[in-house]
Amino acid sequence: MGELLDAIKAEASKRPKSNRLDDSLREHLGEPGWKDLVKACEDPAISTSAIHRVIKAKGFMCSYSAISRIRSTIAPS
Numbered sequence: 465m466g467e468l469l470d471a472i473k474a475e476a477s478k479r480p481k482s483n484r485l486d487d488s489l490r491e492h493l494g495e496p497g498w499k500d501l502v503k504a505c506e507d508p509a510i511s512t513s514a515i516h517r518v519i520k521a522k523g524f525m526c527s528y529s530a531i532s533r534i535r536s537t538i539a540p541s
Contacts, residue, residue: 485530486537492524505538 490498501519504510516531 485526486534489519489524489526489534493522497522501534502538505535 489501493501501515504515512528512532512535515535516526516528519526519531
């Protein structure tokens with residue numbers, strides 16, 4: 465493989481940096497809740513809308529697009 469492809473693969477394999485929203489959500493849910501969220505994000509049968517509705521029902525206000533972004537960083541397609 466070429467040097468460029470190696471660099472791209474190395475960059476793609478890095479864990480994405482979390483931001484304040486991710487950290488706040490993780491703190492709000494607690495470790496067991498965060499693990500459940502990760503499992504839900506990895507399950508293609510569960511819609512982002514369903515995840516968003518439950519997160520809001522748990523008292524954490526955020527946008528659908530924020531959940532979508534979190535989901536794409538947890539379980540990239």
